[in-house]
Amino acid sequence: MRDSSLKPSRDGFQWTEATGLVAGVPTLGLIQPSSHCNKGKIYDVLVIGGGYAGLTASRNLxxxxxxxxxxxxxDRIGGRSWSSNIDGYPYEMGGTWVHWNxxxxxxxxxxxxxxxxxxxSPRKNVEGGARVTVMMDGELLHISHDEEDEVIESAFKKFINVDGQFxxxxxxxxxxxxxNMKGVLSCDKMSMADRMTQVASQLTPLEKNMFEGFLAITHGAKWDEASFFELLRWWALMNYNYADFMAIGLTYKLRCGQSALARHIFDEARGTGQVDYSFSTAVATVNDNGDLVEVTSRDGSTFRARRIVCTIPLNVLHTIKFVPTLPVLKTEASLIGHANQVVKCHAEVANPEMRSLGATNYPDGKLTYTFGDGTTPAGNTHLVAFGSSLPHVHLSPQTDVETTKKAFEAFHPGMRVKRLVFHNWHEDEFARGAWEWLRPGMTTKYLQALRERHGNVLFASSDSSYGWRGFIDGAIEDGGRVSRVVDQELKAAVHRHQFDVNSKL
Amino acid sequence: MRDSSLKPSRDGFQWTEATGLVAGVPTLGLIQPSSHCNKGKIYDVLVIGGGYAGLTASRNLxxxxxxxxxxxxxDRIGGRSWSSNIDGYPYEMGGTWVHWNxxxxxxxxxxxxxxxxxxxSPRKNVEGGARVTVMMDGELLHISHDEEDEVIESAFKKFINVDGQFxxxxxxxxxxxxxNMKGVLSCDKMSMADRMTQVASQLTPLEKNMFEGFLAITHGAKWDEASFFELLRWWALMNYNYADFMAIGLTYKLRCGQSALARHIFDEARGTGQVDYSFSTAVATVNDNGDLVEVTSRDGSTFRARRIVCTIPLNVLHTIKFVPTLPVLKTEASLIGHANQVVKCHAEVANPEMRSLGATNYPDGKLTYTFGDGTTPAGNTHLVAFGSSLPHVHLSPQTDVETTKKAFEAFHPGMRVKRLVFHNWHEDEFARGAWEWLRPGMTTKYLQALRERHGNVLFASSDSSYGWRGFIDGAIEDGGRVSRVVDQELKAAVHRHQFDVNSKL
Structure with a gap:
């Protein structure tokens, strides 16, 4: 999918030696022209947010x-899942992995x-150089991928097995x-740190270190701010075993990039002739007068519709003014927010021997978990890495490229970083965090409230969906769920109206 | 879901001491009135078959x-998946188990x-009496459910592990x-009997016997007429391990019965106001004149549409006359047919100690695999059993109730059969077999051809679907896939027509 004509979104950053740091990377998800709508029109439904939840709802409605x-x-579709397409090669800036389960x-x-x-994702399937680098207390240790699996699986099972039934x-x-189940309540109250305290004595030092580094791909939060229950939930969704956890959660990506899928949904929606849109239009207020809802953007434009499907991420919801005001539980949950502060960062490196790299660097590394993820069109190696915005290991590639490069170089003496591509979700005002990972107690206290409608405003989000919450799948599920509710009640309203008109005749 | 007003379908049989053998059992899937259509009308799409593939296609279109x-x-919806509802309790007559994967x-x-x-399905979760009965060479052997799992898993893994990677x-x-993959071609050529010859020496006599009895729930065919590849496919779909094979394939059923789900799809389809129907209307010929297709029923009624979605089961397809004639590969595949001759038979027995029965009776039992599946409203135990129409163990409950009762009684000295409920799929003229299990070589030779359209006739079926072929999931997938193709080309045709009209003005 080489397409040199792709234009950059404002989102994301790229660094190369030739260009230095550049804001914005090209993507299939950029929508131009940015607006096609009728401000005077009363729409049936106004969908706030063009991520997978909003795209699915828009298309289905x-x-x-x-x-x-x-x-x-x-200025683009996809929300927290999008790919930048550079020289025909996709770098996934957010949600990436998919599976038939x-x-x-x-x-x-x-x-x-x-x-x-x-x-x-080819990290294990490359000829030559297959190895795992563990940085622990400043020491470099090399093991095989099979040993890596053994260590992580052993630690994972001890960590998860709170009930003797995994x-x-x-x-x-x-x-x-x-x-309301007792086990759910108690595991949700527990933080990841609490659980580690319970099982630490059962882990070898290597197990503890590698597993903690590995978990950067799950919660990406401070250990005492991440709910232990959320990890149980991921584990259960991934068939209660480590092999499937890796296969379902971290193995299959789309060759064409996530933005190609988002584009298909958007294009089908547009193809109906029923969907107007306005990008670069941040919502400021949502005013429900009981009959119609008026949405005002930051620049003062107003839009009206009978129903709203609001897909604004949990951590952003409290920044929007709702009239009438949102229920206390919704606002409170948004103000507290989920805890995931992952910074995802790609590197293109001139080291073919790094194609099958697997690496953890914990507790002091800026990149806790890093691995080989493919070969770029230039023949270089693509590494994907997970850092964090947490204070003591704070990674901020857009303000400090040198430190970011050094974090990759730490894994290999001859590492030559040619390109960095990244999206700092924590500092993105429309996300304020990466994928959802609730804090202790939040699932059982707030989740039901987050799903509830507020008058003519209905909520759909991967942050509060049923099955794969925190994943692309959850966004699509919730967009579909809410679109059915909205469609049914709009159609029922039409029937009632026709009945009223007929009664009066 | 007690609904004493439910009327019987013509399908299925029930026996009790009081009534003797009665043809037809009550079901939510019965559609009355049986017809609501306009014979003179030219429909956009005519869907042949009201199983899950046809229901999904009808609704989506x-x-x-x-x-x-x-x-x-x-006279009912659901095809090879339907539940008879007796005193508010569902007996699943065909496809039953579902899972979130x-x-x-x-x-x-x-x-x-x-x-x-x-x-x-509660067979393992009942207090008291939990046991497995193995009948082998006329001897009764009792083991625990854990031992059953160990034995079947051990045999299954040896049987499957043709490549050292399960x-x-x-x-x-x-x-x-x-x-076209080499491994696929060679495993598809192999029959189940061929594979057993390869591994028999690695199995203990108990493993061999119990595993062979257990496999009645998969192929239900003569061992030399069932492709080995099909079992690999089920295994792969069920995450390549025995625990998930049982969890996904044989654990979760719908409390309300499958016909309740089928009814939801049918009712939503009808609710659009866009779906007419005619039940008890067996198709005799399908005549595609290139522009319109005319379908004639056995009673000589004709119906016309622009496109046909044909969901007729593989084993029945060759009984319909197509003009122009079907491609040779399609007809040949249908004439050969899939090999599954399972007879599924439920018993209500007055033995609470049988609630957690697991039982195999191989090679000479009329019911090779039987297990406890719930408690009926009368407080009796519900057993579900799998027999076969194969010659030497031929089970034909509708012609020989006594032999069928004896087959249940063989598992337990005090077994008291109060009711039998069954559907003999092999002798059903509209199915001619149970769920799809292709013969050696058929997958690689015929499957692609079965999926191909024939002029204005498109084919959708669980027999030839992509993912969960042979399962309810495959029927829904294929109905959805084909409905999109049909919808897109009908809409494109409307655009072309409008363009032509405009050109002439």
Whole structure:
């Protein structure tokens, strides 16, 4: 998918020696022209947010013959899942991995005949140089990928096995969790730090160190601010075992990049002729007068619709003014926010021997978990790495490229970084964090409230979805769920109206 | 869901001491009145078959604003998946088990807010009497459920492990199989009997016997007529391990019964106002004149549409006359047919100690695999059993109730059979077999051809679907896939027509 004509979004950053740091990277997700709408029109539904939840809701509502307006603060679709496409090669800036056990994204991949786009992230399948680098207390240690699996699996099982059944008794139905269950309540109150205190004595020093580094790909938060229950939930969704955890959670990506899928949904929605849109339109206020809802953007433009599908991320919701004001639990949950502060950073390095790198650098590394993720068109190695905005290991590539390069170089004496590509989700005003990872107690206290409607405003988000919450699949599921509710009540309203008109005749 | 007003379908049989053998059992899937259509009308799409593939296609096409006519030979919806509802208790007559790793049925369960209907088939979770009965060479052997799992798992792994990777190298992507791969070709040529010859010496006599009995729930065919590849495919779909094979394939059923789900799809389709239907209308000929297709039923009625979605089961397809005639590969595949001759039979028995029965009776038992599946409203135990129409163990409950009762009684000296409920799929003229299990070589030779369209006739079926072929999930997937193709080309045709009209003005 080499497309040199792709224009940059404002989002993301790229650094090369030749260009230095440049804000904005090219993406299939950029929408131009940025606006196509009728400000005087009363739409059936106004969808706030063009991530997967909003795109799915827009498309489904349009297919069901509703007039839809999609508002998006960014200049692109995809929300927290998008790919920058550089010289025809996609770098996934957010949500990446997919699997056929994720029912809602699998439906989309089948819908657009894209299942053939699945590609195994090749870190283990490369000839030569296959190895894992562990940085621990300043020392470099090299082990094999098989040893890596053994160490992580052993630690993971001890960490998870709170019930002697590897969490099966706590989450028997990962797509329908009973929040009132005793085991759920107690595991949700527990932080990751609390759980580590319970099991630390059962872990070898290597197990503890590598596992803690590895978990950067899950919570990316301070250990005492991340709920232990959320890890149980991931584990249950991934079939309660380590091999599937890796296969489902961290193996298959789309050859064409996530933005190609988002584009398919957007294009189908637009193809109905029922969807208008306005990008670069950040919402400031949502005013529900009981009959119609008026949405005002930061620049003072107003838009009106009968229903709102609000997909604003949890950590951003409290920045929008709602009239009437949101219920206390919703606002409180948003103000507290989820705890994930991952910084995801790609590097293109001139080291073919790094293609099968797996690396952890914990507790003091700026990049806690890093691995080989492919070969770029220039023949270089693509590494993907997970850092954090947490204070003591704070990684901020856009303000300190040199430190970021050094974090990659730490894994290998001859590492030559040619390019960095990244999105700092924590400092993104429209995300304020990466994928959802709730703090201790939040799931059981707030989740149900987050799903509830507020008058004519309905909420859909991967942050509060049912099954794969925190994943692309959850966004698509929740966008679909809410679009059905909205469609049914709009159609019922039309029937009532027709009945009223007929009664009066 | 006690509903004493439910009327019987013509399908299925029930026996009790009081009534003797009665043809037809009550079901939510019965459609009355049986017809609501306009014979003079030219429909956009005529869907042949009201199983899950046809229901999904009808609903999706109707939601996309096409005029649909659904023809069904039976008096009920559901095809090879339906539940008879007796005194408010569902007996699943065909396809039963579902799981959240089946992406397309999971979407449907979420769509209709039915995920809470999941119920664990309780055979292992009952207090007291938990045991497995193995009948082998006329001897009765009792073991625990844990021992049963150990024995079956051990045998299964040896049987499957043709590549040293438990089939992962042969089917890395279970939803997108590459039929030209060497391993696929050679495993598809192999029969189950061939594979048993290869591994028999590695199995203990108990492993061999119990595993062979257990496999009645998979192929239900003569061992030399069932492709070994099909078992690899099931194994791959079920995450390449025995625990998940049982969890995904044989654990979760719907409390309300499958016909409740089918009914939701049918009712939504009808609710659009775009779907007409005619039940008890068996199709005799399909005549495609290139512009319109005329379908004639056995009673001589004719129906016309622009496109046909044909969901007729593989084993029945050759009984329909197509003009122009079908391609040789399609007809040949149908004449050969798949090999599954399972007879599924439920018993209500007055033995609470049988609630956790697990039992195999191989090679000479009429019921090779039987287990406890719940408690009926009368407080009796529900057993579900798998027999076969194969000659030497031929089970034919509708012609020989006594032999069928004796087959249950063989598992336990005091067994008291109060009721039998069954559907003999092999002798059902509209199915001619149970779920799909292809013969050696058929997957690689015929599957692609079965999926191909024939002029204005498109084919959708669980027999030839992509992912969960042979399962409910595959039917829903394929109905969805084909409905998108049909919808897109009908809409494109409208655009072309409008263009032509405008050109002439």
């Amino acid at each position: 349009a297919l069901a013959d509703n007039q839809v307006l999609l508002l998006e603060a960014r 994720q029912p809602f994204i699998w439906n989309e991949l089948r819908r657009y005949d894209m299942t053939g786009q699945l590609e195994v 969490a099966r008794s706590i989450i028997p139905y990962p797509h329908d969790i009973e929040f | 109707a939601l996309a604003d096409n005029q649909v006519l659904l023809l069904e030979a039976r 089946q992406p397309f049925i999971w979407n449907e369960l979420r769509r209709y807010d039915m995920t809470g209907q999941l119920e664990v 089939a992962r190298s042969i089917i890395p992507y279970p939803h997108d199989i590459e039929f």
